[in-house]
Amino acid sequence: MSEFLQFLINGVAVGSMYALIALGYTMVYGIVSLINFAHGEFMMMGAFIGALVLHRLQGTPLVVALLIAMLASGLIAVVTELVAYRPLRNQPKIFVLTAAIAVSVLLQNVARLVFGSSAVAFPASFPEGSIAFDSLGIWIEYSQLIVLCLSLVLMVGLWLVVNKTKIGMAMRATSQDLEAARLMGIDTNLIISFTFFVGASLAGAVGVLYGMQYSVDPLMGVQPGLAAFVAAVLGGIGSLPGAMIGGVLIGVIENLVAGYLSSTYQSAITFLILILVLSVKPSGLLGRMTVVKV
Amino acid sequence: MLEAHGVNVYYGAIHALKDVSLRVEAGSIVTLIGANGAGKSTALRALSGLHRTSSGSVKFSGQELSSMPAHRIVRLGLSHCPEGRHVFPRLSVKENLELGAFIIKDKAAIKASLSHVFELFPRLKERLNQAAGTLSGGEQQMLAIGRAFMAQPRLLMLDEPSLGIAPILVQEIFRTIKQISVSQNMTILLVEQNANLALKIADYAYVLETGRIVLHGKASELAADPRIKAAYLGH
Numbered sequence: 001m002s003e004f005l006q007f008l009i010n011g012v013a014v015g016s017m018y019a020l021i022a023l024g025y026t027m028v029y030g031i032v033s034l035i036n037f038a039h040g041e042f043m044m045m046g047a048f049i050g051a052l053v054l055h056r057l058q059g060t061p062l063v064v065a066l067l068i069a070m071l072a073s074g075l076i077a078v079v080t081e082l083v084a085y086r087p088l089r090n091q092p093k094i095f096v097l098t099a100a101i102a103v104s105v106l107l108q109n110v111a112r113l114v115f116g117s118s119a120v121a122f123p124a125s126f127p128e129g130s131i132a133f134d135s136l137g138i139w140i141e142y143s144q145l146i147v148l149c150l151s152l153v154l155m156v157g158l159w160l161v162v163n164k165t166k167i168g169m170a171m172r173a174t175s176q177d178l179e180a181a182r183l184m185g186i187d188t189n190l191i192i193s194f195t196f197f198v199g200a201s202l203a204g205a206v207g208v209l210y211g212m213q214y215s216v217d218p219l220m221g222v223q224p225g226l227a228a229f230v231a232a233v234l235g236g237i238g239s240l241p242g243a244m245i246g247g248v249l250i251g252v253i254e255n256l257v258a259g260y261l262s263s264t265y266q267s268a269i270t271f272l273i274l275i276l277v278l279s280v281k282p283s284g285l286l287g288r289m290t291v292v293k294v
Numbered sequence: 295m296l297e298a299h300g301v302n303v304y305y306g307a308i309h310a311l312k313d314v315s316l317r318v319e320a321g322s323i324v325t326l327i328g329a330n331g332a333g334k335s336t337a338l339r340a341l342s343g344l345h346r347t348s349s350g351s352v353k354f355s356g357q358e359l360s361s362m363p364a365h366r367i368v369r370l371g372l373s374h375c376p377e378g379r380h381v382f383p384r385l386s387v388k389e390n391l392e393l394g395a396f397i398i399k400d401k402a403a404i405k406a407s408l409s410h411v412f413e414l415f416p417r418l419k420e421r422l423n424q425a426a427g428t429l430s431g432g433e434q435q436m437l438a439i440g441r442a443f444m445a446q447p448r449l450l451m452l453d454e455p456s457l458g459i460a461p462i463l464v465q466e467i468f469r470t471i472k473q474i475s476v477s478q479n480m481t482i483l484l485v486e487q488n489a490n491l492a493l494k495i496a497d498y499a500y501v502l503e504t505g506r507i508v509l510h511g512k513a514s515e516l517a518a519d520p521r522i523k524a525a526y527l528g529h
């Protein structure tokens with residue numbers, strides 16, 4: 001039992017990071033119907049930029065580095081949309097999907113050129129130690145606690161922006177009916193840029209957290225990017241709560257599989273579950289679309 | 295107030311509007327009638343900036359609109375209630391109306407137009423927190439008109455407000471349109487397939503056939519015109 005609870009805690013901690021990345025997939029899909037395959041690379045860029053800031057500007061508070069990483073990831077995404085996706089918006093979907101894959105590879109190679117191809121340690125790390133719950137036989141690492149708290153803060157922040165601000169209202173309107181939104185006087189191109197910015201800055205924050213826990217390398221966005229994509233589809237692409245629930249679920253499932261079976265089957269079983277869920281409910285757990293347009 | 299001159303619009307190779315010219319005088323109700331596929335919606339889309347014109351000019355209160363994006367045109371006071379309603383389905387009635395007033399900063403003015411919309415369409419008030427997508431077709435049409443009204447436009451363009459709505463409700467909606475025009479002194483450009491009704495409330499009318507204006511004149515005169523009677527009024 002305590003073993004199970006421990007896997008659960010570990011799963012929720014990783015899953016909350018997947019959830020943050022999945023939010024970006026789902027927001028972008030909701031507004032331009034695009035699976036942004038370069039999204040994992042925005043996370044990787046965030047990790048590198050956070051590391052760079054801490055490395056070059058010794059003494060920068062971690063929070064400031066985190067904010068700079070989020071800002072930079074967001075801006076990279078805005079430029080990506082402007083240069084690579086927007087010109088293809090009225091073309092068949094496959095064009096812009098291809099562009100997204102190209103951007104993904106491009107960003108990986110840019111990182112390799114600028115930062116080198118080997119993994120580097122992040123200049124900062126989480127405080128060591130954990131809180132133990134002896135009666136239950138489980139413990140929570142400080143790092144997990146920080147990840148959970150920060151994820152919660154970011155998710156609440158996102159929720160407030162989307163539901164309580166004028167720009168959030170414009171985002172919801174644009175994602176439900178782009179033309180009608182234009183007729184309301186909403187600059188939908190600006191809203192699309194903003195959506196890319198917000199989604200990628202969440203991914204950038206995860207990049208820093210990931211870097212602090214593991215290390216930083218040009219391909220570090222691939223696995224979490226894929227897991228988060230699966231999470232977004234599982235939760236119902238286009239749905240923000242779906243992305244959060246999907247992310248946590250994938251994290252938990254991965255940890256249970258790795259704990260009880262073997263970590264080599266982790267991804268295979270994750271995909272199996274995705275296929276099972278989609279065959280029963282093609283729109284995902286909280287999705288409303290009947291067809292997922294990829 | 296609005297003056298289009300020699301407007302051409304293409305969808306790829308399809309020439310949807312051919313040298314269309316029309317005028318809308320301030321304070322009037324002008325209707326644009328025509329059969330399915332004549333290009334009526336295309337005309338409104340061109341005027342509101344949803345679709346680019348390939349040539350011609352559109353002037354609204356002296357300002358050239360033809361290369362202006364849609365979200366700026368509405369700020370000049372030209373509001374477009376699109377065909378098929380296009381309410382935001384998962385937003386509430388209230389949020390839809392608030393979005394109608396997206397361009398308006400003055401909170402008191404928004405409140406005033408909101409209560410005005412409730413006067414025009416009391417049903418919307420009863421359904422304030424209902425998701426717009428769950429409203430009936432007629433209620434959605436009321437919401438779409440109310441939403442366009444919330445922008446406090448000087449010119450309100452309505453695309454087939456009678457589409458898919460029970461006859462009794464159509465009467466009600468047309469009465470409201472007339473009321474908006476009279477009491478708010480709002481200029482209206484009304485696109486309709488229901489020529490009978492449209493000609494009754496309009497001052498002036500244009501007839502569109504396969505992308506071309508083939509006839510125009512006072513609504514009362516067109517209603518009596520034998521060609522119109524034969525083609526559009528079913529006599």
Ligand SMILES: Nc1ncnc2c1ncn2[C@@H]1O[C@H](COP(=O)(O)OP(=O)(O)OP(=O)(O)O)[C@@H](O)[C@H]1O
Pocket residue numbers: 305308310328329330331332333334335336337377487
């Ligand atoms: N997006 C589009 N792509 C290609 N052709 C289009 C498009 N929209 C409209 N058309 C064509 O342009 C012509 C005019 O269409 P439009 O929708 O303006 O007609 P309408 O008069 O509004 O008809 P209805 O009364 O059925 O609404 C039609 O032949 C239509 O097929």
Ligand SMILES: [Mg+2]
Pocket residue numbers: 334335336377453454
């Ligand atoms: Mg039409």
